[in-house]
Amino acid sequence: MLLPPFTYRQQNLYVEGCDLEAIARREGTPLYVYSKEAILTRYQAYEAGLATVPHQICYAVKANSNLSILRLLAEAGAGFDIVSGGELFRVLQAGGDPAKVVFSGVGKTRDEVEYALSSGIHSFNCESEAELQLISSIAARHNKTARIALRVNPHVDAATHPYISTGLRDHKFGIDITEVEAVYSRALSLPNLRLEGVSAHIGSQLLNTNPLLEALDALLQLIDRLRALGVPITHLDIGGGLGVPYKEDQIEPPVADHLAAVCARCAGKNLTLMTEPGRSIVGPAGVLVTRVLYRKKTETKEFVIVDAAMNDLIRPTLYQAHHEIVPLRKTFPGTFLADVVGPVCESGDFFAHDREMAQCLPGDFLALATAGAYGFVLASNYNTRPRAAEVLVDGDQWRVVRRRETYEDLIRGE
Numbered sequence: 001m002l003l004p005p006f007t008y009r010q011q012n013l014y015v016e017g018c019d020l021e022a023i024a025r026r027e028g029t030p031l032y033v034y035s036k037e038a039i040l041t042r043y044q045a046y047e048a049g050l051a052t053v054p055h056q057i058c059y060a061v062k063a064n065s066n067l068s069i070l071r072l073l074a075e076a077g078a079g080f081d082i083v084s085g086g087e088l089f090r091v092l093q094a095g096g097d098p099a100k101v102v103f104s105g106v107g108k109t110r111d112e113v114e115y116a117l118s119s120g121i122h123s124f125n126c127e128s129e130a131e132l133q134l135i136s137s138i139a140a141r142h143n144k145t146a147r148i149a150l151r152v153n154p155h156v157d158a159a160t161h162p163y164i165s166t167g168l169r170d171h172k173f174g175i176d177i178t179e180v181e182a183v184y185s186r187a188l189s190l191p192n193l194r195l196e197g198v199s200a201h202i203g204s205q206l207l208n209t210n211p212l213l214e215a216l217d218a219l220l221q222l223i224d225r226l227r228a229l230g231v232p233i234t235h236l237d238i239g240g241g242l243g244v245p246y247k248e249d250q251i252e253p254p255v256a257d258h259l260a261a262v263c264a265r266c267a268g269k270n271l272t273l274m275t276e277p278g279r280s281i282v283g284p285a286g287v288l289v290t291r292v293l294y295r296k297k298t299e300t301k302e303f304v305i306v307d308a309a310m311n312d313l314i315r316p317t318l319y320q321a322h323h324e325i326v327p328l329r330k331t332f333p334g335t336f337l338a339d340v341v342g343p344v345c346e347s348g349d350f351f352a353h354d355r356e357m358a359q360c361l362p363g364d365f366l367a368l369a370t371a372g373a374y375g376f377v378l379a380s381n382y383n384t385r386p387r388a389a390e391v392l393v394d395g396d397q398w399r400v401v402r403r404r405e406t407y408e409d410l411i412r413g414e
């Protein structure tokens with residue numbers, strides 16, 4: 001769903017002070033367009049919500065890793081949650097402070113751990129005992145101390161899509177909450193580790209924050225037990241996961257209210273709070289602009305064939321995700337029912353089924369709303385399609401922050 005600063009001025013869709021169609025005509029389609037104002041406003045909501053407690057916001061790079069967006073957030077004071085060496089490289093290239101980086105993920109390699117340690121990241125969110133042993137041995141060899149938070153699996157149902165739910169017993173993520181104390185106790189004897197944190201991330205696109213608070217309560221009790229065991233826990237990382245409205249009838253959980261509830265629970269606990277928001281910072285801050293190529297009628301259906309495809313935005317086919325589809329110019333009255341599909345040779349290449357659409361003709365521009373998170377980062381070159389360009393809007397100015405790939409780009413390295 002479109003949220004400000006994406007708004008219609010008369011018939012034309014604007015983002016901040018820029019006419020989206022003017023940008024699309026200049027840069028071509030498919031095209032990702034992001035709003036600097038939206039990203040910073042959303043980031044500041046987290047800063048404001050945690051202002052009364054010691055805290056660090058670590059933006060989850062995987063949601064949107066464009067260097068210009070990382071730089072924007074770094075300049076605003078953000079740290080970063082990374083899940084690979086490649087993401088650390090991006091953060092450093094963008095001028096991010098390694099001392100504000102946390103490294104999550106179940107499958108960190110030896111090379112990635114060495115890269116992170118030598119870069120001086122804040123801490124590792126460890127997901128298994130074997131990983132603890134690996135980090136300890138590498139840290140010992142390099143004469144460094146690695147700061148560690150165990151990622152806990154708290155057995156809380158995030159009640160979201162199964163592919164983006166991560167906090168249940170059967171999931172690959174984290175260390176089971178019933179085993180954490182034993183793991184910490186054994187880890188106390190491993191050299192060159194400083195066991196100082198507890199972390200959790202139970203899933204993504206949570207519109208109801210109760211599961212997050214349920215997990216938090218379990219973590220706070222765990223921290224009391226760990227401290228009693230002699231593990232001096234000083235930081236608590238509550239992960240990311242707040243949802244955003246994709247459909248008109250969805251209500252965004254207010255960040256301020258959620259963080260007030262979090263801070264109230266953590267009062268007097270002597271903890272630095274960390275959080276790893278991704279989607280809720282960048283999701284509503286971006287759209288994917290595409291152009292209608294054809295309208296095609298069969299006996300049972302009408303198709304709108306557009307120039308963007310599943311390789312540009314895979315969320316509809318991967319998660320049955322809904323993205324609103326709106327015209328950049330409200331030219332015609334009336335609506336019709338259509339499947340909106342791309343040119344890729346897969347029946348899974350769709351953006352919407354049986355969607356009520358504003359009237360449109362070949363050549364018209366459409367925007368897929370709420371595409372700033374898990375959009376471009378999941379793009380591929382399937383069907384040998386060059387990846388889209390990305391534009392960042394700032395007031396009445398805009399610039400290309402990633403140029404469209406060329407055919408030459410497509411064969412580089414072969």
Ligand SMILES: *Cc1c(COP(=O)(O)O)cnc(C)c1O
Nearest residue numbers: 060104204240241276277278279
């Ligand atoms: C993906 C991820 C996040 C970000 O999740 P959002 O739902 O985008 O806020 C945070 N932490 C970890 C460990 C993740 O894997």
